[in-house]
Amino acid sequence: xxxxxxxxxxxxxxxxxxxxxxxxxxxxxxxxxxxxxxxxxxxxxxxxxxxxxxxxxxxxxxxxxxxxxxxxxxxxxxxxxxxxxxxxxxxxxxxxxxxxxxxxxxxxxxxxxxxxxxxxxxxxxxxxxxxxxxxxxxxxxxxxxxxxxxxxxxxxxxxxxxxxxxxxxxxxxxxxxxxxxxxxxxxxxxxxxxxxxxxxxxxxxxxxxxxxxxxxxxxxxxxxxx
Amino acid sequence: xxxxxxxxxxxxxxxxxxxxxxxxxxxxxxxxxxxxxxxxxxxxxxxxxxxxxxxxxxxxxxxxxxxxxxxxxxxxxxxxxxxxxxxxxxxxxxxxxxxxxxxxxxxxxxxxxxxxxxxxxxxxxxxxxxxxxxxxxxxxxxxxxxxxxxxxxxxxxxxxxxxxxxxxxxxxxxxxxxxxxxxxxxxxxxxxxxxxxxxxxxxxxxxxxxxxxxxxxxxxxxxxxxxxxxxxxxxxxxxxxxxxxxxxxxxxxxxx
Numbered sequence: 001x002x003x004x005x006x007x008x009x010x011x012x013x014x015x016x017x018x019x020x021x022x023x024x025x026x027x028x029x030x031x032x033x034x035x036x037x038x039x040x041x042x043x044x045x046x047x048x049x050x051x052x053x054x055x056x057x058x059x060x061x062x063x064x065x066x067x068x069x070x071x072x073x074x075x076x077x078x079x080x081x082x083x084x085x086x087x088x089x090x091x092x093x094x095x096x097x098x099x100x101x102x103x104x105x106x107x108x109x110x111x112x113x114x115x116x117x118x119x120x121x122x123x124x125x126x127x128x129x130x131x132x133x134x135x136x137x138x139x140x141x142x143x144x145x146x147x148x149x150x151x152x153x154x155x156x157x158x159x160x161x162x163x164x165x166x167x168x169x170x171x172x173x174x175x176x177x178x179x180x181x182x183x184x185x186x187x188x189x190x191x192x193x194x195x196x197x198x199x200x201x202x203x204x205x206x207x208x209x210x211x212x213x214x215x216x217x218x219x220x221x222x223x224x225x226x
Numbered sequence: 227x228x229x230x231x232x233x234x235x236x237x238x239x240x241x242x243x244x245x246x247x248x249x250x251x252x253x254x255x256x257x258x259x260x261x262x263x264x265x266x267x268x269x270x271x272x273x274x275x276x277x278x279x280x281x282x283x284x285x286x287x288x289x290x291x292x293x294x295x296x297x298x299x300x301x302x303x304x305x306x307x308x309x310x311x312x313x314x315x316x317x318x319x320x321x322x323x324x325x326x327x328x329x330x331x332x333x334x335x336x337x338x339x340x341x342x343x344x345x346x347x348x349x350x351x352x353x354x355x356x357x358x359x360x361x362x363x364x365x366x367x368x369x370x371x372x373x374x375x376x377x378x379x380x381x382x383x384x385x386x387x388x389x390x391x392x393x394x395x396x397x398x399x400x401x402x403x404x405x406x407x408x409x410x411x412x413x414x415x416x417x418x419x420x421x422x423x424x425x426x427x428x429x430x431x432x433x434x435x436x437x438x439x440x441x442x443x444x445x446x447x448x449x450x451x452x453x454x455x456x457x458x459x460x461x462x463x464x465x466x467x468x469x470x471x472x473x474x475x476x477x478x479x480x481x482x
Contacts, residue, residue: 007475010434011404011444012468082444086402089336089443095237095250096329098303099401102453108401110446182447188472190465 014082019186021075022179026205028068033212039225045149046141053145056132076118083111106174107182113175120168127155156220165217173210180205230259232319235327236271238283244339244347250329260320264307265290265297267319285344290315292456295393299344300331305395305454313393313456333394335403336441350440351392351408357436358429359412361421380418387414389457396451396459402443407451409437410467411459417470427474434471 007013035055038048055061099108106113128151131137137146156162180202184190189198219225233256241248255274258267265287272282288296297314301307307317322328330344338346376384390411397405413430416422422429445464452461 003481004475005431005481006435010471011406011438011442012434012471013475014444015446015468016472082446086404086443086446089403089441090334091336092334094300094303094331094334095239096303096331099450101304101308102399103401103448103450107446107448108450178447185447185461185465186445186468188465188469190462 014078015186017074017078018082019183021071021078022183024068024071025075026176026180026183028071029209033209036216037212039149039152039216039220042225044141044226045147045152046143046145048149049141049145049147050143052132052148056146072121076114079111079114104178107178110175110178113171116171117168117175120164120171123161123164124168127161128152152216153220153226156217159221162217162221166214169210169214172213173206176206176209177203230257230262230319232256232258232260232322232324234258234267234322234325237327237329238344239331239340240283240343241332241340243342248340248343250331258319260318262319263290263315264299264301264317264319265315283344284342286346287315292316293391295391295456298333298346298348298394298398300333300398302329305333305398306393306456310453311456311458313391316456333398335394335397335443337403337405338394338397346394348392348394350442351394351405353440354405354409354433354436355412358425358432359416361416361425363421374420376419384415384418387411387418387459387463390415390455390459391457393456395454395456397442399450399454400443400445401448401450402446404445404451405437405440405442406445406464406467407455407459407461409433410463413467413470414463417466426470427478427480430467430470431474434467 008017035048035051038051039045041047099105128148131151132146132148137148137151139147139150141147141149156165181195181199184195184198189195233254236253236255237250238253239248240251253271255267255271258270262270265285268283268285275282286296286298288294290297292313292315295313297306299306299314301314301317306312306314308321309317332338332340332344333346333348335346337350338348341347388411390408392408394408396407397403400407413433416429417426447461447464449461452459
């Protein structure tokens with residue numbers, strides 16, 4: 001009988017899981033960033049709350065939320081497994097290494113950057129998602145939607161949290177800077193015509209998405225958005 | 227034969243055998259010529275050690291013209307030293323300055339155990355090749371070359387992959403000690419030629435399985451291997467290997 005055999009437990013299969021879940025998370029960030037950017041309509045959060053209401057009530061989005069957590073979990077668990085396996089592949093370390101001579105520091109630090117992002121995610125999910133889905137948002141806005149915007153305003157009065165968010169977005173930028181194009185390489189999509197496009201798209205994506213996300217807590221803290 | 231004016235301090239990894247604990251040992255060398263190759267500098271050191279009655283430093287070397295891939299030395303944190311696109315035997319002392327301290331270590335990977343000093347056991351590569359890096363042909367007269375038309379681009383690409391000398395610099399420099407550049411080069415040189423087609427998808431599966439069994443790490447696409455490869459083997463080969471592997475596992479109905 002034909003089977004997939006060790007397709008996913010082989011070294012290439014493990015990369016494939018990282019690549020596919022990574023690209024899925026990249027597509028999620030795009031949606032997340034778009035909805036969040038609705039605060040820049042600057043109408044006291046009415047449009048943003050409408051977006052948040054849609055995301056919280058649409059059945060397709062709610063179903064995708066489960067897929068999202070599964071993908072995130074797979075990415076994290078597989079990532080940690082790879083870090084430990086890769087360390088075990090070199091039991092005796094070099095006395096001197098000059099990694100800067102042949103590769104970018106962030107491409108060699110995906111595990112560290114990912115761990116920083118995980119710490120941020122625990123804080124972030126605890127701050128917003130748990131409240132949105134479980135403990136409940138205390139107030140409603142003029143349209144009768146849950147006022148998630150008010151929660152954001154309240155949260156980003158804390159300068160420490162603003163700093164945490166900005167630092168996390170720096171980690172995100174570097175994580176994506178390697179991850180975006182790396183995922184395509186893992187999928188085998190290396191092509192003289194497309195790879196240069198994918199590489200520059202990856203750079204633009206990483207920078208723009210991280211800047212947009214980082215700008216939100218800053219703008220709220222400075223009172224530019226009310 | 228010392229005719230130059232360079233004075234160097236070498237920190238060289240000495241290790242009696244695979245099981246023994248090794249360590250870096252300091253050696254002072256004087257009157258080194260900048261025109262010597264790095265290996266000739268080691269010859270000078272070893273002659274001095276022998277005349278003093280000490281054990282010479284064991285290191286791999288063979289052709290000394292950059293085509294055999296034997297000279298595995300990790301010099302100042304890079305395989306084959308500070309220059310790009312060369313092996314250790316092609317590295318000359320003019321790449322260093324008078325008074326420099328140079329650290330020389332063996333390749334480090336679980337799959338490449340140290341045999342003695344700077345010599346490591348790279349037979350893991352041989353076993354990966356034996357697992358599928360060949361084509362099966364009938365003996366007898368070779369058929370006319372023109373019977374097998376191969377586009378120039380394809381032939382060139384296969385040839386570029388075939389330039390791999392199996393030195394192991396890719397494994398040595400990879401932070402994960404991954405052998406994917408080597409294995410993908412060996413797969414790609416055959417996957418792009420008609421002679422390699424009948425066994426193409428069996429080959430990729432058995433060679434990847436052997437690579438994993440040897441204890442090499444997993445590729446994270448840092449690109450260090452490509453940058454350090456003395457023969458300029460490209461990351462495109464790894465992508466091709468990945469594609470062939472997916473085809474074999476997810477498209478083919480054959481079980482291997």
